[in-house]
Amino acid sequence: MQTLMRNAFVYTGDEKWRSFADGTLLVEDDHIAWVGESAEWAVVASTNQFSPDLVLDMDGTVIIPGLINAHAHGGLSIHRGVCDDGDLFSWARRLAPHTSHLVEADLIFGCYLAIMEQVTSGTTCTCDCTRYGTSIFAQVSSVIGSRSLSGTLVNSPELRPEGRPNWPSALEETEAALTEFSGTPRVRFFLGTHSPYNCTAELLIEVKQQAERLGLPFNIHVAETHTEVVQVQIARGHRPVEWLDYLGLLDANCLIDHAVWLAPNEIEILAQRGVAVAHCPVSNAKLASGIAPVPELRRAGVPVGLGTDSVLSQNSQDMFQEMKLAVLLQRASRLNGSVLSARDAIRMATLESARALQWADEIGSISVGKQADLVVINLSHPQGLTAERVESDLVYACGPHKVRTVLVAGEVIYDRGRFTRFDAEALKEQIRHRYHHVQTES
CATH class of the missing domain: 2.30.40.10 (Urease, subunit C, domain 1)
Known part of the structure; x- marks a missing residue:
C-alpha cells in the first residue's frame, strides 16, 4: 500500500x-x-x-x-491530582497508600488514560515504567496502536517497604512478555531498578545481569534530587553515578532518568560509558527537584531525550509542554537566552529520545x-x-x-x-466509573 x-x-x-x-x-x-x-x-x-x-x-x-516520550509511568494515571504539593520524598510518602495497592484494573485504565493523552498531544512512542504488571502498558499500546518500550523497575523490599515485593516476579513477567509480544514490531521491553537509594548493590547487579542475558536495555532513576545524592554518598561513599559505575552497571544499554544533580565528573562518566538520559523538566520543576545540566550533558555527547514522567508528578502527558519548559528553565536559571534553542528541544523530543530508547534506526x-x-x-x-x-x-x-x-x-x-482502533468514549465512561470507585475506597 x-x-x-x-x-x-x-x-x-x-x-x-x-x-x-x-x-x-x-x-x-x-x-x-x-x-x-x-x-x-x-x-x-x-x-x-x-x-x-x-x-x-x-x-x-x-x-x-512523531514525538517520543523517554520516561513515563502510565499505570499511575488513575490518581492524577491526588498530591500536588511537596518535594519528591514528602510527595512520595503521601502517595504510597494510593500507589502501593493498585490492582490490575487500575493499571489498565491508567495506561489507557496516559496513552490516549500522549497520542492526542503528538506522541507516537513512549518509554513507560511500572512496579507491577510488566506487560500491561504494552497490551494497551497495542490496542491503541502506539509504539512502546516498557518494563518494570524493581526495588529492594528492605529499602522500600511500602507495596509488594516485585523481584523476581518482574523477571518472570518480563520473560513471559517477551514471548507474548514476539514478532510485534511496535512493542519492546526493558528491565530496570528504581534507583540507587532503594536497591541494594546485589539487586542492582543481578537485575543488570538479567537484562544483559535477555538482550534488554537497563533503566534506572538517578540523581533526581539533592537529598538522594546525599543519601547515596552517606550509604555508599560515592555519588549515584559514581556508585553505579563502580558496580559496572553503566554502558550503552543503560538509560538513566532525571539526572538532575550531577557533578562534572559524573557527566564525563556518562559520556564515556555511552549512557543516555531521560530529562523530565516539568516534573523536576513541580517537585522542586532542580534543573538538569542539559547543555553540559549534550556538549559531552550524552543523548538527552525528553520525558513527561507520571501525571502524579506533573499532571500532563503533553510533550509540547516539556519542550517549552526544557528551554525556558535553562535560559531563566542561567540568565542566558541562547543556552538552549527551540531546535534543541525538538531534537531532544524526537531523534535524541529515539537514541535514548535505542530505536533511532527506525524512528525519530x-x-x-x-x-x-x-x-x-x-x-x-x-x-x-x-x-x-x-x-x-x-x-x-x-x-x-x-x-x-x-x-x-x-x-x-x-x-x-x-x-481509529477503539471506542474511546465508551472506554472513558468505564474509566470514570473506576475512578469514582477508587476515590470512594481511598
Whole structure:
C-alpha cells in the first residue's frame, strides 16, 4: 500500500535538518519511501515506478516526526491530582497508600488514560515504567496502536517497604512478555531498578545481569534530587553515578532518568560509558527537584531525550509542554537566552529520545526507510511558514489542540479528535466509573 501525502510543510527533523515548504511524502506500508519537494515528485515517481494507491491533500498542514516520550509511568494515571504539593520524598510518602495497592484494573485504565493523552498531544512512542504488571502498558499500546518500550523497575523490599515485593516476579513477567509480544514490531521491553537509594548493590547487579542475558536495555532513576545524592554518598561513599559505575552497571544499554544533580565528573562518566538520559523538566520543576545540566550533558555527547514522567508528578502527558519548559528553565536559571534553542528541544523530543530508547534506526526523524511515525499539525503564520517559524511554534505556541492526525507505522491511529482502533468514549465512561470507585475506597 502506497499513500502519497502532498501539499504539506514537511519538517523532517533528520540529521541535516531538512524541511520542505511545499512537501510531498510517500508512505509505503509501514515506512517512508520518499520525501521531498512537490516539484520533484513527478520525476521521482516515474524514475522509481512509484504508483500511489491513495493520494491525500494535506491542506497546507505541517508534518513532523512523531514525538517520543523517554520516561513515563502510565499505570499511575488513575490518581492524577491526588498530591500536588511537596518535594519528591514528602510527595512520595503521601502517595504510597494510593500507589502501593493498585490492582490490575487500575493499571489498565491508567495506561489507557496516559496513552490516549500522549497520542492526542503528538506522541507516537513512549518509554513507560511500572512496579507491577510488566506487560500491561504494552497490551494497551497495542490496542491503541502506539509504539512502546516498557518494563518494570524493581526495588529492594528492605529499602522500600511500602507495596509488594516485585523481584523476581518482574523477571518472570518480563520473560513471559517477551514471548507474548514476539514478532510485534511496535512493542519492546526493558528491565530496570528504581534507583540507587532503594536497591541494594546485589539487586542492582543481578537485575543488570538479567537484562544483559535477555538482550534488554537497563533503566534506572538517578540523581533526581539533592537529598538522594546525599543519601547515596552517606550509604555508599560515592555519588549515584559514581556508585553505579563502580558496580559496572553503566554502558550503552543503560538509560538513566532525571539526572538532575550531577557533578562534572559524573557527566564525563556518562559520556564515556555511552549512557543516555531521560530529562523530565516539568516534573523536576513541580517537585522542586532542580534543573538538569542539559547543555553540559549534550556538549559531552550524552543523548538527552525528553520525558513527561507520571501525571502524579506533573499532571500532563503533553510533550509540547516539556519542550517549552526544557528551554525556558535553562535560559531563566542561567540568565542566558541562547543556552538552549527551540531546535534543541525538538531534537531532544524526537531523534535524541529515539537514541535514548535505542530505536533511532527506525524512528525519530522523517527519513527514507524509517517507520512512518508521523504527526500532522495545524500550524499557520501570517507571513508564511519557514523552518524557523515551525520550530518556534512547535516549542513555544503548540499543544494538543493543534494535533490533527497521528500515524504509527503508516497507520492512522488518531484523526480529528477520534481514535481509529477503539471506542474511546465508551472506554472513558468505564474509566470514570473506576475512578469514582477508587476515590470512594481511598
